[in-house]
Amino acid sequence: MGRADAANSGAISPPATERGRRTRQKLLEAATSEFGERGFHETSISEITRRAGVALGSFYTYFESKEAIFKALVREFSDGVRQAAATGIEDSRDSFEKERDALSAFLDFAREHKEIYRIIDEAEFVDPASYRAHYENTALRIHDRLKAGMVSGDFNKELEEAHAWAVMGMNVFLGLRYAVWARPEDDFEAIPEIARSILTNGLSAPD
Template structure:
């Protein structure tokens, strides 16, 4: 997913090593997504990755270590997806629309992200908290920048950032993970949410 190896992994020294690490993380995403942390095993991850069992320990000390690295990897991938959707000179509200649409599309393509992040609350609570605090900090920075430019209401901060993140997380759950036939596409959902940001819900 993400281009750079997560901090929880031992950094590879060669291009071949980087490819092997990527295979292990992608295999871990599939294994943890399909079976959960407790049912997954290192041997099953290496089989999925098509690498030798010994190669696993070149990069990770344990199943806990690769799980922690995977949460970091997914968090980084979400950030990259949002960043790539934002173009120069976008207005603040349009940035939030584009970032939400990118997240919905990412979650639709990587449905395992919800199970893995949710499981992190119990397997590795610090990674779970770090993930959401990092996302909220990025949203807060965008809101504060918009306020400083006079393009958003002044004084928006942490509370609004967490509220906006919560909305995005549950829209992803409903329209990416639990998507049903006839539902609006990611662009339609993002535009509806953006209209609510712009106009509120008061009459």
């Protein structure tokens, strides 16, 4: 990308040094906490840098604005969800286990990063394109898994885009209830198996 293009897109190159990468990471972690606690509008760049222990002026070496670091966070979380699911299904034995294990990995990820809901949900207002891209891309990946299960014979009906959105919605709301709004009496470990059972034979019959 030429200099003029870089200026037009407002993109900042990734840090070239290990120290730069660490500083950028500290800023992202501080921003996660600040946006997670106060939301986008109530958070200022100076609060992010103070929390990160980084000089205010250095912020602009890494991000050009509060919107830019927010957008970077949405992308990081979206990537995190993708990677967690990909790792989670490495040992799954069939397509039903794949969906169970992908959900299980997502629930663990959401429990470890409780801010993910607030940040991705707030993107609907702060950065609508990233919000939509997150869900559209996630649905595409789920649909790819479902198509693979049709090829392998695990699924004996035509699974369309709507099936992928149904699976995604199930996962998102199980995460909201059991990772973010968890209650002490919940049986957290049982949730992925409940989802697997629904996808295996619906609500009607025991497995």
